[in-house]
Amino acid sequence: MAEDWSQAEVAAIVADYFAMLGHELRGEPFSKREHNRRLQELLNGRSAGAIEFKHQNISAVLIEEGFPYIDGYKPRANYQDRLRTEVILRLSMDAPVVAAAETAVMAVASVTTPWRDLEDILVPPPVREPRAGRTYERAVPVPAPRLGINYLEREARNASLGEAGERFVLEIEHRRLWEAGAKHLAERIEHVAKTKGDGLGYDIASFDPDGSERLIEVKTTTFGAMTPFFATAREVAVSNDQPHQYRLYRLFKFRTEPKVFVLPGSLRQSCVLDPVQFRATLA
Incomplete structure (x- = not known):
């Protein structure tokens, strides 16, 4: 059975998620796979699957907080209270990501012309x-x-x-x-x-x-x-x-x-x- 994530591990993965989220909200390219690889090096013993699962937990917290999540990390709600606390703390202090969300939700939209099949x-x-x-x-x-x-x-x-x-x-x-x-x-x-x-x-x-x-x-x-x-x-x-x-x-x-x-x-x-x-x- 996997050990619970420590506070240091939770803080690291939330910070990583928010870095990716900022890129996504601003329309900047980034690699989920590369972020996952770097986290594997930082979080000793955590597998790629465990890291992705935790990213999905973060998505669930963000949705419950009325905030955009990273597309591709489908929300999973069975998360630690420690994770929720860390995400909320990050929301309160990461002004660039919050500003990017504000810009994204208020941007004027034009009619996108299809068409694919x-x-x-x-x-x-x-x-x-x-x-x-x-x-x-x-x-x-x-x-x-x-x-x-x-x-x-x-x-x-x-x-x-x-x-x-x-x-x-x-x-x-x-x-x-x-x-x-x-x-x-x-x-x-x-x-x-x-x-x-x-x-x-x-x-x-x-x-x-x-x-x-x-x-x-x-x-x-x-x-x-x-x-x-x-x-x-x-x-x-x-x-x-x-x-x-x-x-x-x-x-x-x-x-x-x-x-x-x-x-x-x-x-x-x-x-x-x-x-x-x-x-x-x-x-």
């Missing part, structure tokens, strides 16, 4: 590591990030990114229906977020090739596939009331290599919904 863009939904004791909605709200800012939520409010993602999905839908021989339906697709407002619970009214409705909500991020998204009460309600028509299109890695996975049906079934905001009225 649809099968290169449409991918299966990622599988999240199961966590014991969690239902689709938790009774206790998630604690606020220690920095006081949820950078993932801030990105979700980036209007230019949201609109660019919706226009990208409009192109996907037009191509999908054209390739299915339903040109007449492709010409009836409506960007309802623009024509009717953004309070319907979905952004795009599209169709399946047989003519049945497809109600599409688009969520766009520049980060990895496991980045949480934010759904309104209306979006959840519509997905629950019209599960056969509802589709959530999750567009990720938007600025570099856009890909999309689709969550059909009720969001209560496909997602873990954490209440992060409450409407309060006087008792």
